[in-house]
Amino acid sequence: MTRLTPQTVATETPKERRLRVRKIVRILDRTYPDSKLALNFTTPLELLIALILAAQCTDERVNQVTATLFPKYRRAEEWARIPRATLEAEIRSTGFYRNKAKAIQECCAALVERFQGAVPDRLEDLVSLPGVGRKTANIVLGNAFGRPAIGVDTHVGRLAQRLGLTKETNPDKIEGDLNPIVPDPLKVRFCHLLQAHGRAVCLARKPDCAACPLNRLCPFPVQSSKIRSARRK
Template sequence: MSQASGVAPRSGAARAAAGEETPLARTRRARRMYRVLCQRYPDAHCELNFTSALELLVATVLSAQTTDARVNLVTPVLFQRYRTAADYAAADRAELETIIASTGFYRAKADSLLKLGAALVERHDGQVPQRMQDLVALPGVGRKTANVVLGDAFGVPGITVDTHVGRLARRFGWTQESDPVRVEYAVAELIPKREWTMLSHVVIFHGRRTCHARRPACGACWVARWCPSYGEGETDPSAARKLVKGPIPVEQP
């Protein structure tokens, strides 16, 4: 029986909860959880719609403090109106703000996009750079945004530490760090580099669909048996399944 049926955490999760887990045991547990999450979310992917590195960069900047779904409602018009970095650099601020207003903080985001377009034109001939150090030097771009672009536009492995990844990394007992950069480095020690981008996707999917911030669906969680935080949410399987967003596969490991 699994924890989804109400069984107490196994010894590995118990040791993690008690702070008695060795680094090797933590690595093995993290990799097992990652493999199971890949089985649970085989279609995990970046949920921002884009067709180019520039579109993904812009969409990720807009995604701050809002949902990917909200950004996806705005970007069709935005991407048709502004097709190049030069277009953003020369954009009319009022028009740009009107298009992106529903994403929130639109004045600051418009300012970032104007400066971002100008920086791309001036420093990179209008192209999105493919190196972390160049990306984070751009206006409005931090490591989270850079890792999204590197991983999903250029195929360069990166761990995107958004609110979901940070929350779940701590719940899973992978790290106790709260700073996103430190979370990124800590998780990177546990998972092979080639898996970093997909790791971000499956953890984000799990955070959005099952391991919610306020009421995680512990009783319907595929990785509950390895999670030291099991029991923070709803443990009754029937009640937990009602909390899960999206379809639930019939079989689980």
């Protein structure tokens, strides 16, 4: 197989791109057979809380914090009535703790008021909650409810761009480009695999293209080498 270039990606048909996505998933599935969402949760509410805490924070730190919090607060009503200062202190290590505490409590209050304390399983309902955008809503739908959904986090967005699957930078527009080319049964798995690959090989600052199993399915090595050559001139 010849190496993919930005030029060949530009002339790819939708059918060819869908086939390439399937190949990408097969290869990454062999490479990361145990990949899954990095956040720990057992209920849709726990995942929603964890995602709010994960903003500009590592998943590892969030898991450390929620390991203590989740056994203490199990229902939306309980989260909504925690004294704000107490919640802020308990989540302080995740950063931006005042904004996160406010978002958690406003979201949980809305769940109690509008959905009897249950996390809804429809996108339009989820994004109507305070502090919940499409990325968070799609991650909840895909991972807590088993729906075909693509949540564009930093890893999924970065790798989708490098793989030539989108030219967009806005996560919602990236989702719009990915949805037609990723089959519904593979959508959630596709995200898990890109997240795993983004952490292990396709790093933000220094991707290891030489060791990448997707090397020939990705135009980025060619593109980045041209950029490096231009900088040296």
